[in-house]
Amino acid sequence: MAEISGATLDLEALRSFMIIVQQGSLAAAAEQRHRTVSALSMQIKRLEERLETRLLIRGPRGVTPSPAGEVLLREARELLRQHDGLIARLTGQGLSGRVRFGMPEGYAPQLVEQVLPDFLASHPNVVLEAVTAPSGELARRLERGELSLIVALDRPHRLTGGEALWKTSPVWAAARDFSINSESPLPLAVHPLDCPFRSLGVEALEARDRDWYAVFTSTSIHAVEKAVEVGLAISILDRQRLLPTMRVLDESDGLPLLSDSQACLYFSRRIDAPSWPAVQALADMLRERLGKVGPWPGTRARASADPHAYA
Known part of the structure; x- marks a missing residue:
């Protein structure tokens, strides 16, 4: 041979x-x-x-x-x-214990692809239980001790002691041919009340006394995106999720600017001692992979290279 x-x-x-x-x-x-x-x-x-x-x-x-x-x-x-x-x-040096990890659905595909399989491969004796939910629900579950570690946006349910990982870029998103009637209430596609981007949008609209109504509400980010894509409504999405069939709306369209939101890492106060090293190991990997750049560095680099992308 x-x-x-x-x-x-x-x-x-x-x-x-x-x-x-x-x-x-x-x-x-x-x-x-x-x-x-x-x-x-x-x-x-x-x-x-x-x-x-x-x-x-x-x-x-x-x-x-x-x-x-x-x-x-x-x-x-x-x-x-x-x-x-x-x-x-073979070395017997792997960690053990249980890690209950929560993450927002909008970032779950990237976290699952970039982090979780590598974590389990490095620590095969750790029992990982990963769930997705809106940031507000994740925060409450963390406080109740149901989760040991979460990545969540810093609103609407604010927790203390969070460690910033990356800054999100929320924008008003609409279908390419969507037109806004300034005399009518704004039709929104939104997540339920626990969604941080919903909170950002509603706060900005109410500060402008702009009427709105929820024409479509769903817990699924993909369903909300589809509602935007077919022109049923507009929504607030992370800029990195915009599709070529969408465009960004701004003040020239009569919409208020949206403030940034931080994606943060939060630890439970109820982690049992045997599981603490494993929880720390996952947190370290999240910091390493997502710190400052977030889950879409390649997409961000391509978008930055093209200033007209999704404009």
């Missing part, structure tokens, strides 16, 4: 590649990896030489994976999960 050792990949270089893609820049990844930008650049260069393909597309606002890089990202994620899980099982 022919030797294939020459095609062996550097696992640490793969880790760097994954973090670069997640952060959207070499500088941010270098800070997390505690290495220099040039060191990470050399790792990527060696990976590209070994695989004989370009992995990253570098632009003025950051980096995004090439088509080959997208393939490598999926495969590397699974490879590192298996590797880290094997090490944890």
Whole structure:
């Protein structure tokens, strides 16, 4: 059988590649990896030489994976999960305990893809129970001791002691051909009362004495987005969730500006001692993956490169 050792990949270089893609820049990844930008650049260069393909597309606002890089990202994620899980099982150094983690539905796909599988692979003996709910409900469940750790927006139910992870960018979103009648109440597609973006929008409208009504209410972010997309109503969405069929409404459309909202990390005060190290480990991974940049660094880099995106 022919030797294939020459095609062996550097696992640490793969880790760097994954973090670069997640952060959207070499500088941010270098800070997390505690290495220099040039060191990470050399790792990527060696990976590209070994695989004989370009992995990253570098632009003025950051980096995004090439088509080959997208393939490598999926495969590397699974490879590192298996590797880290094997090490944890064989060394017996893995954490144990139970982590009850809550997150808003709007960010769940990114958190599930970027964080939770890697956490379980690194700590296979930890029992993870993850749920989605509006931020207000997550806050109440945390206070009741039903959850040990949550990522939630800093309203409408304000908790103390939160650690800021990233700043959201709420905007008024409408279908491309949606027109506003300034004489009629504004038709909104909204989440129930626990939704922070609903609170932001309603507060801004009431400060302007602008009448509104909820033409569509749903706990599903996808249902609300569909209501916007088909022109049934307008809504408040994170800018990163805007679809090409949508446009941003602003003061020129007679709508008030929306203030930012922080996505924060909150710990329960009722975490049992055996589970505390595991809860801390998940919090550390959330800080590493989401700190400052949030869950969409690649999308943000592409949007920033195109100032007319979703305008």
